[in-house]
Amino acid sequence: MKIKLTVNGKVHEVQIDPGEMLLDVLRRLGYKSVRRSCDSASCGNCTVLVGGKPILSCITFAASVNNCSIETVEGLSNIKELHPIQEAILEAGGSQCGYCISGLTLTIKSFLSENPDPTEEEIKKALVGNLCRCTGYESQIKAVKLASKKLRGEKK
């Protein structure tokens, strides 16, 4: 079957198998930042934004997001510059192996757009569905606080 996906502003008309998950379709289209880790909706690594809201692409049928607008991290930065959230993660040491980072970045983006000045508790709660095995989470909390400052223009 054929579906239409707008990914980071680009329109894709793509032939899919009805049973295909969004994760595999996106990777087929070249969006390799979307990655499979647990394949059972329990780690958040595969998170993408659909209509600005985080969803788990490993258990979302591609057909169910036909005609939707999808964001992946490839759309956040351009050739030269990183998005402030990406900068903040790097500056705070929030990325070690990096495998959880694509999903985490998008969840952070969606969260900060709704809560631009969150407390530590609110950060932990919002990101609880994004597991990370490397960092122990502390540096990522700092990253979110730093990102929120950058987005509010308080820090470069």
Add this chain to the structure above:
Amino acid sequence: MSEKRKFNHINKNEIKVDGPSILKGKPVYTDDFDFPNALHVVLVRSTYPHAKIKKINTEKAIKVPGVVEVLTHEDVPQKIFTRAGQGYPEPSPYDSFILSKKVRYVGDPVAIVAAETINAARTAANKVEVEYEKLEPVLDFKKATVEGAPVIHDEEGTKDIHDPKKNIASHYEMEVGNTDEVMNSCDYVVEKTYHINTQLHAMMEPHVSISYYDSNGRLVVITSTQVPFHARRILSMLFDIPVRNIRVIKPRIGGGFGGKQAVHVEPYVTAVTLKTGRPARMVLERPEVSMATNIRHEMEFRATVGASKDGTIKALSLDGLSNTGAYGEHALTVFMVAGSKTLPLYNKVEAVRFRGDVVYTNLPPAGAYRGYGAPQGLFALDCVIDELAVELGVDPLELKQKNAIKEGETSPIFKIMGEGTEGVEQVVRSCKLDECIEKGRDLINWDEKIKDKEKTGKKVRGIGCALAMQGSGIAKVDMGAASLKVNEDGSVNLHLGATDLGTGSDTIMAQIVAETLDIPVNKVIVYSSDTDMTPFDVGAYASSTTYVSGNAVMKAAENLKNKIKEKAACYLNTNPENIGIKNQQAINKENGEKISFSDLFTKLFYTFEQEQLMASSSFVGNESPPPYLATFAEVEVDLETGKVDIIKIISFADCGTPINPIQAKGQLEGATMQGLGWALYEVVKYDRRGRMLTNDFFTYKIPSRRDYKKMECYLVDSYEPTGPFGAKSIAEIGIDTPIPAIANAIYNATGIRLRETPFSSEKLLMEILKKEI
């Protein structure tokens, strides 16, 4: 004595060199690479824990549209080997096959299926019919050596199995002095048994390998591994391909923690490429990662400590049993480290003994895992000393500190116990454990809280401490090498074998070169872990990268610096001794004349004394300087439910100079969280047939962001004279202390000693009810 050293690029929080590409979502991990013609490889796996394979019928599987090959043990070399990624000859039993005629755990590979699509491969795998002759399994490691227990490794040709008929993979014993005699002379003797459960690595990226023939007919394997050079050697041996015709490349990988310090996937894709001539790709599914790669060695220790009434620990003994599962990779070495990286901490004893067996069971094979035996040994050692403190009526922190090793001291165990072999004598040149203890004691408010336990209704708080050491590489064994070459713009290419698994090693190596040559970090272009392009390195394990590979990089940079000075001297008409290097320039110290690196290197390419300036070096450590750690845990126990909440966990570590403090701290934080999960949340369960049930993230609970309240990790100022710019290591040690610190805190809160991990609420509640608190 703490010294503040001034560095330009060391002890600086440089952004990771691979950071931007990862954040941008670039295709940098193994499965991100497209190979349109690649076959998808899937394994058929045993559903029984112990059985002989009588017949494999592949007819139906072959008929599935899109299936190209189905390989059984008859189609692959029957070479016996160890999967362990260790130096050759490996100190692990040779007891494994690519595909065996017998299965030894639920998940053991039985057949290899290769197909045009992943769905065809999976469909076909389900259609492979295997006839088994079921055998009695051993599912409890305490029953492995019992009379009449089924023999797990009865095949021909095994090597270095201590006693296969009794399922003993390895055995080790050592003694200094006469332990029994000294114990008998002690005023206080405490003997307790501790059991530490297994653990899953749960790294975020599943294991994946891709193999193919390049245009010159050489086998290339791109793989998510911690040990590319060992992988190359093992593939060469298994398939009789000369090493020169194999190239192994490690791109970015998504974590390992020891779970990728073995060849788990590479032989299967290689078998398919060799048979078909086509590229082959295999990505493990999460349940396979959990149950069919490696897990943590479950261990039990009877720990005995003897002391005089003034609190001097005079004798220590650890008697252990380790569960290595179905195959023996890392069996002996992990067990030895349970003693070699714990007992030297209390070096003032008159006698010390460490011994035990590592046994086979029909459970998933255990292997390398961060800490590598030290956390298991330390649970027993630290807690038995904590219990001794109660007998003596003294503060456990004071007791441990008083007896702990100090800078300038040594322990006979350094010489006796290496990893799989004898060790190396060494004196502790840097040890800031006292400072770690003082700072931690202060921050958690130890002196006050150890006396007054906070109780609010049915919730009670308590604090506990634990001290640890580890190592920095395996002395006289682990080797790393690096090479450098210059470019016209004053930059250098750094090629090194050392393996970055997210640890940031590429970045710190760039910092080491930058510091030595006084050039910006962004002028060091790092390329690592490619057996064709980079010099040898044992790989990422034993906390060796910063110390061993870092020293190689530093020496290579120093060699290059000397060559730069020579050429600059030639150009500036003086002697090399008069040349100073500063800020990307070579300066004649006598008259101030100078030339920039970019100018000099350009001239050296085209017009002046033409030469490609290059330098290289290898390094193998003569010692393995331990990092040190003091961890303090504050817990809150709900007496009505037995639930343990972590209020605070604080760690202070001495890792020598942190090359990149944020990255070093990140290692400590990550390891602490992993230890916390192991203590409280991570439980592996099997069904009655030995099938791992907890093989995904729903059932196996690694800590989430809300599973702790406060975690604070700090590094104290220290300098290791034999390390690159004073660095030691940090990657593993953090996971050693959370279990004992939390156990000790639970005791402080409730008076209950939990000597079995995990410290579940059910377990604790039962004890609370028994004690009627």
